[in-house]
Each structure stands twice: as structure tokens, then as C-alpha cells.
Amino acid sequence: GENVEQHPSTLSVQEGDSAVIKCTYSDSASNYFPWYKQELGKRPQLIIDIRSNVGEKKDQRIAVTLNKTAKHFSLHITETQPEDSAVYFCAPRTNNAGNMLTFGGGTRLMVKP
């Protein structure tokens, strides 16, 4: 099955700084790469995703970049705000695995005001 690792496991930044979280996966057949945000006590919510035929996607302050050769993709958050504090999960999907997402262990982002 897919082996997914996220780094770092915790990240503390000052408000206004940028944050980058990296996700490494093992299956070269993976073709869908989403990021989920989970605030304390809430449900995971999809914040951005990218497919294998695209190298980068942006949505306001967040962006995802994909390097299929190296088998990793990253979440970039610019101009961080306290409300960005949450746990972020990557969850790549392999076409061979039906519709199953494999979630990484999560990265806890803390934005200090």
C-alpha cells in the first residue's frame, strides 16, 4: 500500500510569515494530491488539491506544488494568520486503490500573533 510521510510534524511561525509542509509518498501511480485542514475539535476539510498533470495550483494565500519525479508535494501558506493554526493532512490517492485516500500523520501549524 501507499506509504505517506509528512514533515515537519509541528511548525511554529510568526504571523505574516510563510509556512511550508512537505508530503512524501511511495506509490508512483498516485494521481490525486489533496490537502486537508483540521481545526481543534472539528472535521477535516479539503482546502486545496492538485492532479498529476499539473505542477502547481494556487488559491489566494495557499498553494500546492507537485514533484512527481521525486514523489512529493508541498503545501505553501503565505502571510499566515492566527486562524491558519490547525493540523494539516496530505492524502494522496493511487488510481489502483479505488477511491481510497491514504492520510499522512499530520502537521500541527501554530501561528503566533
Place this chain on the structure above:
Amino acid sequence: DAGVIQSPRHEVTEMGQEVTLRCKPISGHDYLFWYRQTMMRGLELLIYFNNNVPIDDSGMPEDRFSAKMPNASFSTLKIQPSEPRDSAVYFCASSFRKAYGYTFGSGTRLTVV
């Protein structure tokens, strides 16, 4: 749309009792997933359905766990008998086809004492 609806939100039960968790997916979604979240193990996929048919139940911990989807708008996850190590947040999620991400419900926080 009201989103994915789970009930109950909280459940406290005694060891050995039967527990039933319920989920109503988003209308029109053809995939339904049951996840369990704990601090130690993160987000684990238990089982998922496509068009009401179980596709992969390899994540179901043991025979004490069972899941059904009698129709497109309802699914249950049952634990019988429950044990303290089953304490976790159980999330239901649904998606439309394989091209899109998941929408999670608010979760059921289960405590077995």
C-alpha cells in the same frame, strides 16, 4: 445541502455494550467512508462503500466491528461488544466519483468506560 450528517455527536457507553454510529452522506454522492481518528494512530480508514456495496473493509479492526449501507442515504457502523480501546472520534465521509475529494461529517466522539 446540509453536508454529511453523523449521529450521535457524543456517545459514552460501558464496556461490553453495543454501539451504533449513523451517517447520512451528501445526496448524490456514490462513495461513503468510515474513518477512525486517535492521537496514536491518526486517521485510519475502516471501510468504504461504492454505490452501497462494501469495496474495502481491510481496515476494520476485528469481528466486533461491522458496517452496513442499506441504501444510498444511510450507513451504520456497529461495535459489539465495545471495549475501552475503541474510544476515538469516528468520521464518516462521502464523495462524488473518484475525481473529487471527500466531505467529512462532524464526527462521533465515542468513549467506552
